[in-house]
Amino acid sequence: MEEKIKGVNLGAWLVLEKWMTPRLFDRTPSTDEYYLAHDMDPAAYEEKIKTHRATFITEGDFVKIAAAGFNVVRIPVPHFIFGDREPFIGCIDELDRAFNWARAYGLKVLIDLHTAPYSQNAFDNGGISGVCKWAQHPEEVEFVLDVLTRLAERYKDDSALFGIEVLNEPLTPEMWDIIDPQDQFEPRDQELAEGSGPISFAFLYDFYQEAYDRLRKVLPSDKTIVFHDGFDLMAWEGFFKDRTFDNVMLDTHHYLVFNNEPDQENLEHYKAHLNQIGTQIEKVSQYVPVVTGEWCLFNQHIAQNQPNMTDDEVTSFYNELWGASVDAWNKGDGYFYWTYKLSIDTVNTPDRIGKDAWDVSRAIARGWAQV
Amino acid sequence: MEEKIKGVNLGAWLVLEKWMTPRLFDRTPSTDEYYLAHDMDPAAYEEKIKTHRATFITEGDFVKIAAAGFNVVRIPVPHFIFGDREPFIGCIDELDRAFNWARAYGLKVLIDLHTAPYSQNAFDNGGISGVCKWAQHPEEVEFVLDVLTRLAERYKDDSALFGIEVLNEPLTPEMWDIIDPQDQFEPRDQELAEGSGPISFAFLYDFYQEAYDRLRKVLPSDKTIVFHDGFDLMAWEGFFKDRTFDNVMLDTHHYLVFNNEPDQENLEHYKAHLNQIGTQIEKVSQYVPVVTGEWCLFNQHIAQNQPNMTDDEVTSFYNELWGASVDAWNKGDGYFYWTYKLSIDTVNTPDRIGKDAWDVSRAIARGWAQV
Numbered sequence: 176m177e178e179k180i181k182g183v184n185l186g187a188w189l190v191l192e193k194w195m196t197p198r199l200f201d202r203t204p205s206t207d208e209y210y211l212a213h214d215m216d217p218a219a220y221e222e223k224i225k226t227h228r229a230t231f232i233t234e235g236d237f238v239k240i241a242a243a244g245f246n247v248v249r250i251p252v253p254h255f256i257f258g259d260r261e262p263f264i265g266c267i268d269e270l271d272r273a274f275n276w277a278r279a280y281g282l283k284v285l286i287d288l289h290t291a292p293y294s295q296n297a298f299d300n301g302g303i304s305g306v307c308k309w310a311q312h313p314e315e316v317e318f319v320l321d322v323l324t325r326l327a328e329r330y331k332d333d334s335a336l337f338g339i340e341v342l343n344e345p346l347t348p349e350m351w352d353i354i355d356p357q358d359q360f361e362p363r364d365q366e367l368a369e370g371s372g373p374i375s376f377a378f379l380y381d382f383y384q385e386a387y388d389r390l391r392k393v394l395p396s397d398k399t400i401v402f403h404d405g406f407d408l409m410a411w412e413g414f415f416k417d418r419t420f421d422n423v424m425l426d427t428h429h430y431l432v433f434n435n436e437p438d439q440e441n442l443e444h445y446k447a448h449l450n451q452i453g454t455q456i457e458k459v460s461q462y463v464p465v466v467t468g469e470w471c472l473f474n475q476h477i478a479q480n481q482p483n484m485t486d487d488e489v490t491s492f493y494n495e496l497w498g499a500s501v502d503a504w505n506k507g508d509g510y511f512y513w514t515y516k517l518s519i520d521t522v523n524t525p526d527r528i529g530k531d532a533w534d535v536s537r538a539i540a541r542g543w544a545q546v
Numbered sequence: 547m548e549e550k551i552k553g554v555n556l557g558a559w560l561v562l563e564k565w566m567t568p569r570l571f572d573r574t575p576s577t578d579e580y581y582l583a584h585d586m587d588p589a590a591y592e593e594k595i596k597t598h599r600a601t602f603i604t605e606g607d608f609v610k611i612a613a614a615g616f617n618v619v620r621i622p623v624p625h626f627i628f629g630d631r632e633p634f635i636g637c638i639d640e641l642d643r644a645f646n647w648a649r650a651y652g653l654k655v656l657i658d659l660h661t662a663p664y665s666q667n668a669f670d671n672g673g674i675s676g677v678c679k680w681a682q683h684p685e686e687v688e689f690v691l692d693v694l695t696r697l698a699e700r701y702k703d704d705s706a707l708f709g710i711e712v713l714n715e716p717l718t719p720e721m722w723d724i725i726d727p728q729d730q731f732e733p734r735d736q737e738l739a740e741g742s743g744p745i746s747f748a749f750l751y752d753f754y755q756e757a758y759d760r761l762r763k764v765l766p767s768d769k770t771i772v773f774h775d776g777f778d779l780m781a782w783e784g785f786f787k788d789r790t791f792d793n794v795m796l797d798t799h800h801y802l803v804f805n806n807e808p809d810q811e812n813l814e815h816y817k818a819h820l821n822q823i824g825t826q827i828e829k830v831s832q833y834v835p836v837v838t839g840e841w842c843l844f845n846q847h848i849a850q851n852q853p854n855m856t857d858d859e860v861t862s863f864y865n866e867l868w869g870a871s872v873d874a875w876n877k878g879d880g881y882f883y884w885t886y887k888l889s890i891d892t893v894n895t896p897d898r899i900g901k902d903a904w905d906v907s908r909a910i911a912r913g914w915a916q917v
Contacts, residue, residue: 198596199597218589218590219592223597229570230567239907239911275893276894279893518604520604522650531605537609540614
């Protein structure tokens with residue numbers, strides 16, 4: 176695209192995360208989508224998941240996304256999108272409808288394969304908390320490559336297709352140690368989690384090359400193939416300089432996470448941090464286009480101080496943060512906000528105060544963000 | 547209120563209408579909420595209805611409604627709101643949450659009792675299509691009065707309570723003959739529908755007086771008690787002049803329905819028609835405050851011609867229609883648009899083209915409406 180990507184993720188629609196739509200997990204012991212599908216009676220599960228999908232994102236949302244000034248939507252999809260992995264229920268019809276909406280309202284779609292069987296990161300959003308063994312199962316690696324190929328075949332001629340991201344957030348070794356996903360996302364089945372570990376760069380390079388080779392054969396050259404950086408933006412110079420790719424992009428995710436260090440939870444530090452990332456993005460952009468595929472305004476400063484701030488102070492803080500963020504992302508090819516909307520209720524569950532900043536539809540309505 | 551009511555209905559949230567959220571009726575033979583609850587397995591029904599309620603309207607919608615400039619929401623609620631009419635599932639917790647959202651974002655709430663057992667109008671939105679026998683069942687009239695009293699008791703001290711509308715759209719004799727509801731909304735069970743007929747004005751006057759007497763005892767004087775006009779705005783002069791009421795309001799509904807008469811389906815005719823209603827509203831306002839509790843921009847001219855109109859032409863048409871409508875409603879105390887949002891898909895089901903005008907959230911996003 177000539178202009179920068181001003182994008183938004185349709186999170187919590189076809190891939191669930193309990194913290195984003197907590198009431199969807201009512202009446203179950205489940206904390207992730209894997210167990211939601213396994214814990215529930217199949218008929219009740221079908222009603223829950225299909226009602227959610229039909230209600231959470233509709234044509235009207237595409238109208239509003241376009242009207243807000245966004246130009247691309249990134250749609251996280253699960254590995255079971257084609258409905259061939261029981262007890263999960265497929266959602267390819269939903270994606271078909273979304274492409275029709277995107278075309279009608281002048282938006283492009285980046286399909287983002289967000290989960291893999293046995294997970295690529297052990298996060299709740301990888302589908303199953305605390306488990307990360309996908310890369311150890313060659314048949315599941317092949318399954319993922321096949322899902323990607325089927326998605327490419329299905330939408331290759333659709334004018335609304337921006338591209339396909341081959342896998343969201345594979346967790347690489349250094350970040351595995353820092354994030355410690357099995358501590359944050361405790362496995363429910365220790366036996367299933369046994370043997371979990373990070374995705375090595377060696378594996379990831381091979382997987383990306385293989386995915387590229389298969390998709391590039393199918394996709395016209397104007398469709399972009401996107402690789403996530405595995406949370407290590409500076410680890411890709413050799414990969415891209417040693418190989419020849421046509422129309423690829425590196426996706427990097429940046430949230431304001433500083434483990435509540437008091438001297439870091441303020442606007443000055445956030446801006447300095449964003450500026451630093453912008454410099455990295457600029458550098459990497461010399462050998463591969465870079466998009467910030469996930470970020471948001473949420474930060475601990477507001478979460479902790481909002482009840483004592485005026486509305487104007489909150490708005491001004493977010494406006495500054497938005498500007499500094501977008502400046503950084505525009506050192507590359509642009510951004511996708513995480514996320515378009517979520518059902519978090521800061522009024523009836525006040526421990527969620529501040530988390531509404533993850534919801535760009537509310538951020539826009541409140542004047543916190545201007546696309 | 548000092549300023550005019552600039553209101554919006556939260557239709558299709560706690561009271562369902564199949565045409566507004568058609569996919570909610572997938573996998574069932576049901577065409578209304580009565581049969582949805584009776585046709586489905588209870589566990590599956592619970593998942594469907596609770597997922598819909600938790601997803602369709604959330605805190606974020608109250609943020610956006612306030613940001614758009616509305617000042618009151620009218621919330622249609624079913625007679626089974628307290629959960630005492632199996633197999634229906636109550637939704638008083640949802641209404642509690644809505645009051646908390648309204649307070650947080652500076653909105654008022656008009657509670658609108660939208661259905662009665664055996665229905666007051668035989669419409670799909672009365673709960674059971676083709677049946678209208680509520681007024682013939684004294685114990686159900688008493689049940690409704692009791693539900694109203696319980697609602698009043700629950701919210702009487704809530705600063706967000708604007709008032710309570712005692713019953714939506716009771717269908718009076720003349721309009722029964724014109725609308726012919728059993729033709730439009732065919733009864734599924736002929737035996738149950740047997741004996742259905744309109745609500746007489748004599749009954750309605752008595753019912754409104756009784757409801758007023760009970761609610762006025764409970765509600766502080768700043769809370770408004772609202773009566774629907776039974777689709778006959780000019781039939782109420784005697785009622786209000788013969789009696790003394792404290793803080794009541796008459797609700798009148800106006801849609802642009804002209805049975806597709808070609809010479810009537812144009813902007814000039816719509817404006818003349820609205821002007822005429824405005825004159826009536828002005829007249830009736832001399833003896834009772836009048837609010838237009840339901841109306842919308844939908845019209846056959848756009849539904850039939852939109853594919854051949856430019857976006858600018860459509861926008862300009864709707865802008866003129868919006869202005870003429872609000873001018874008419876402001877001859878009284880203001881309006882509530884029907885409705886805030888609906889899930890109709892004009893892209894994937896093109897026979898619905900034009901029906902997106904029922905959705906004021908889309909109308910605002912597209913520049914068709916400016917509150």
